[in-house]
Amino acid sequence: MTSFTTDQVQAIRRSRERVAKLHGELTRYGLVVWTGGNVSERVPGTQHFVIKPSGVDYDDLTPDNMILCDLDGTVVPGSAGSENNPSSDTAAHAYVYRAMPHVGGVVHTHSTYATAWAARNEPIPCHITGMADEFGGEIPVGPFAVIGDDSIGRGIVATLEGHRSRAVLMANHGVFTIGKDARDAVKAAVMCEDVAKTTHIARQGGALVDIPEGKIDALFDRYQNVYGQKPQGGIA
Amino acid sequence: MTSFTTDQVQAIRRSRERVAKLHGELTRYGLVVWTGGNVSERVPGTQHFVIKPSGVDYDDLTPDNMILCDLDGTVVPGSAGSENNPSSDTAAHAYVYRAMPHVGGVVHTHSTYATAWAARNEPIPCHITGMADEFGGEIPVGPFAVIGDDSIGRGIVATLEGHRSRAVLMANHGVFTIGKDARDAVKAAVMCEDVAKTTHIARQGGALVDIPEGKIDALFDRYQNVYGQKPQGGIA
């Protein structure tokens, strides 16, 4: 049986609260429909993460029905919410947490415009400065992979390792994002759909203009270091 | 005069509550405007179904103004809500319930992107895994048919019999979906519009990439058997 220290119990509670609440950002920005999409967070100071249950309405998500898993994706027996199954994407989240120790949050959606690029297996090119800020260049495409083994997790990691983007379009599927915590990964999911939509619409209207050489790097460097109320530094 | 057992009365009440509430999902996802669209549910343990009244505002739908019909689409005299007319699509719903005994719910909308494919009489091709999960392949087109006889109902049944899709695009008209109950049919309506939109946008941007051979079947089989908190099994 798994036992936790008092500090760990409190950290788990805080992650449950954050993860439950952050799912509201997915519906606010229209990134998900019905019970699709999921957010998880690595619980600081533990070898566990918290993730959404499978097939539960967004209106019914609470800290207590979030599901606590170890890094193999196994539900902690007897923990709150463990009477339900975790998200069917749990294995992919677990793979990412095992392979990328600096990642503290993972999000998956089938948001419309990102998935449209994914259906063409086409990376989103970087033609707007806000995308340079957030992703440091294009958003790449990962391999076609289906649920049932480690292939989705491996595809995410193989694509994002050594890449500045925190988002990957999985071929014919949807988008996975990573971040230093769940909120950062949710932000990446929101921004990914935003740039997927803007860039799609821009290109439908005619030829896109390139950002001048060197400026994408400059924008990314500045944004990762100075934006917001305190240095964020992305997940690098 | 129709008489019901106590169990049937309670089952009718629960269907009224579910059907009234599920209409809120149509507005939440923007699948309907004004008083368009309708949801019905076969009442378990009876030869009846419950459907939306005609021309009543979505804000005003309650369990008590849902309308109880027999499987010929005739309103049960004296039942709650029977002072109003049932949806003008009632005959189509009734036909489906008579012809497809495994169907427990039917939904009709003119949702924008699904209707756009219908205006071209073009099936929605399956290029995204979420669509393979939910529909097992393309969403087919049914014949052109107008209200006034059984032709809409016959068109729905003729198209969906022997098809894995729970959604059919009726030519130049809109979409009908079926499910094991009303909630399942509403889910199909929500997912149909979602994939209609994503696939439209994807194709506007360039050529779609095919899902590898055999994978659509594999995705559909898995999803129908293991997704969610308990086996769903679709309506098959």
Add this chain to the structure above:
Amino acid sequence: MTSFTTDQVQAIRRSRERVAKLHGELTRYGLVVWTGGNVSERVPGTQHFVIKPSGVDYDDLTPDNMILCDLDGTVVPGSAGSENNPSSDTAAHAYVYRAMPHVGGVVHTHSTYATAWAARNEPIPCHITGMADEFGGEIPVGPFAVIGDDSIGRGIVATLEGHRSRAVLMANHGVFTIGKDARDAVKAAVMCEDVAKTTHIARQGGALVDIPEGKIDALFDRYQNVYGQKPQGGIA
């Protein structure tokens, strides 16, 4: 000074309440931004109509700040709300009420998709049955006209007289709709944008299929006579 009977005073009050509330449908369906768009209603049993004030926030519209005008578009001195100016489109509404005695409501918006067709001076063709139901065929384009004289009102009337459509796209401008009362005109505005959007998206994806000959007439005739809880009969 204008004097009204007790019945007229009550009818004016009811029109003020309906018109104020119906503006909420314009925002609900996203047909307007900022203070754009307007709804008016001919007050039954009077020679007057009620219309939105100019440049007032949608959040601040109430029955008491709706503006009462005679059929020349002149504000009734001393009436509630008369310290404000009426909508800058008041002259166009007044012209319609004078010229078309069967019209009881008028709506004007710059809703996105309808205005897009208007910017091309292109009628919206009828390829979906819901449009046949509601408009009986294409939605026509009226002449280019600017505020400052009767030209907008004349353009609306000249285009809609003898046409089954209750909506007209004014060239490079936006849409005006008419109805038997304000609610009916608002419905036409909602449905016009809905079909403008669906038909635009449908055509972007490829060639539209025609509705079989004779079926548009059949659909229109049925819908005008039997839909809803009681015969509506359009405004004819």
Add this chain to the structure above:
Amino acid sequence: MTSFTTDQVQAIRRSRERVAKLHGELTRYGLVVWTGGNVSERVPGTQHFVIKPSGVDYDDLTPDNMILCDLDGTVVPGSAGSENNPSSDTAAHAYVYRAMPHVGGVVHTHSTYATAWAARNEPIPCHITGMADEFGGEIPVGPFAVIGDDSIGRGIVATLEGHRSRAVLMANHGVFTIGKDARDAVKAAVMCEDVAKTTHIARQGGALVDIPEGKIDALFDRYQNVYGQKPQGGIA
């Protein structure tokens, strides 16, 4: 240390309240995601302006966390909210207030359709009368410029000086708008996205029709002088 008269203190309070509240219009109209976008207002009777803090959630904006800056963009030490950083676009706002004394409000967004035109470095042409009313012609494109020096501010001013438009598309970036006060600049941001969207969709469907010669000027002149409850006169 900066000292203010009682009147100035009250004027600052009112600007804080207006600016905090006006950010709600950016989310209402979907012009921003996450913490992007910002509104500022020159405080009447002072050499200061109020602006949004950097990286704070829209839900958490209040009059007290708006940030008071002098016209060099330096935060007033010890003022409410000064524990946070001002928007990273503060230097651009400050530049505009210094260079354009008639400007009382500035807004910046990455709204989808405006940014799509910006990604092509293409001005939005004027084919709809509502755009002629509001902007008096096309919405121009400013130079590519990045945060870090005065280049964004200089680009805005160089483009808008001598132009009737209150909006400028900054190349590959987004939109800046100016107004006589913050509300007027927010209105310009809302209208800019509206016309960017309508004109994009219109052109996707075919060739746009020109507004007759001379009519754009006539529309702009009328709108700036007579619309609304009292003369507005734009910012001229």
